[in-house]
Amino acid sequence: MIPAETSSAPQANRAARIGLADDGTIDCSGAWTLAHLGDIERQILALAKTRIDSGAINFHAGAIEAMDSVGAWLLQRTLSQWEHRGYRVRLSGLSQDFAMLMQTTARSRSQADQAPPPVRTGGLERIGQLVCAHALHIQSGLAFIGETAATFLGLLTRAQRFRWRVLLHNLQIDGLNALPIIGLLSFLMGVVIAYQGAEQLSTFGANIFIVDLVGISLLREIAPLIAAILVAGRSGSAYAAQIGTMTVTEELDALRSLGISPMSLLVIPRAVALVIALPLLSVYADAVGVFGGMLIAWTQLGVTFTEFLNRFEYAIVLRHYLIGISKTPVFAMIIALVGCYQGFRVSGGVDSVGRHTTISVVQAIFLVIVTDAFFSILFSWWEI
């Protein structure tokens, strides 16, 4: 900036001005710097609307006190606009320093003109690109599942290669540390279901059937699903973010170059840990959820704990419990694979990590619920 500004506040009297003077010249004055440009753009537009009869215009720039590159560009642009409209333009009175700045700007401008115009894609092209992208996405997803399976089978024959420490670490983080939140939420689910059921059942005097309602819905559906959704939010997202960040910082490449397979170090232990942890979490969620239902049955319907448990033993067949648990390893596999896969898909910058972490959670929950629906259909076919 020439000359150096001493105060930050734009002073009104220094504001950049441009206007038609009485003698037919165009007068430019004030400080043509970022801080003082003010409404100069509007003034230039207004000036462009006025008609000037003579074919030549003299821009008088002697009163310009200060100028920076934005000011230089504005003046230059104004001059060439008038030239473009067929006037002979002359600039006079510009000080040496500012003239140099204008030259610099002109030089940059001739280069800036080489910038390609922004590419606009049509609607049809965008649809095509999306389809291609999704097809590739599905392909690479399948490839990832295949690679994971191959690595896992390879590790089965060489168990000493398996990363036990990583597995135990993940079991603690993803299993043990998830107990409080999963406990609290499944307890509340038990409470909610029992509350909703209590009102309906008590009108029919069928209070004791609260046990069937709470037991079957929790054991078979709600508890495994709640556990899976929470784990997807807690652990699946963490997997995507961890592996994604490692991709950005080239840690994955470092691992590969050190001869350590990221698959066997990062993916397999995490997947195995979740397959072990999620069924256990689900059993825990079953117990805590039923306890929540029991409390409400007692306080709202007067069903004592003893009555509740007696009926529970009689009414809830073991298979409901087993069906609920049997789904969870599949859920765990989905969550771990989606999380890790999205982590590996991160490319480029940090914003990609955030995007893929979000995608991993949404996809994992989506797939878990879709799979659950498939299980329901399957089990009803088998009539269990």
Added chain:
Amino acid sequence: MISANASAPAAIPIINVCHVRTCFGAAVVHEDVSLSINDGEVFAIAGGNGSGKSVLMREMILLQQPTAGTIEIFGRNVQSLKDADVLALRRRCGVLFQHGALFSSLNVIDNVAVPLREHTKLSNRLIEEVALLKIAGTGFPMASVSKFPNELSGGMRRRAALARAMALDPELLFLDEPTSGLDPISAAAFDELIQQMREWFRLTIIIITHDLDSLWRIADRVAVLGNGKVLGIGSMMELSSSSDALIHEYFYGPRGRAAKEQAWSRR
């Protein structure tokens, strides 16, 4: 090459660093650092790894507070500035961070436009034009202006970052290791660019560098940091005849000698 005498018209100090002391816990980075930087000069801060060059720069650009001592910029103590004045000062300083620090979610044009959109009321069209001008001024290949930072090479990223640092026409330009990680040709070209920028925009440039070639080529004065102090300050010629053992090692190690000979042969 611009010689030190011709380029510094009058020695008006723009930055005054007085007895700065910086500690991180028990680790002392600066014991007692004092230096002043004059208007219009290219001032380099050199020194080995961990000598606190970057920390000193971060203190000058108000990203960090020294433990003791004062830093004056444009004659005002930066520690006692009010928020509005800090903002005003920041607008007068451009900073090129070591790895560019471009915003990865924005393309090059938008990166350069960020300060303009944030701090001026110019129309969108003008902002875009100015951003393109600034980018062109750094010699950035104009075919790549719509690319995102992760699609750029190191040299291109550095130029784009320089364009962003120059967006508000700063008076002070801080460069943190602008040539590190660039190949010798790109590094030389970048030095050239810094020279040009300084001529065109009358900048005062503070440059942190290990690059001895850069030091010889563009620095008017150099301060060498070491052991938490300023070991020596002066032109490269003055420093290279310094008797301080550490400075001597710095300039007369095998690489230092080669850089000096090269600089001489160019004159």
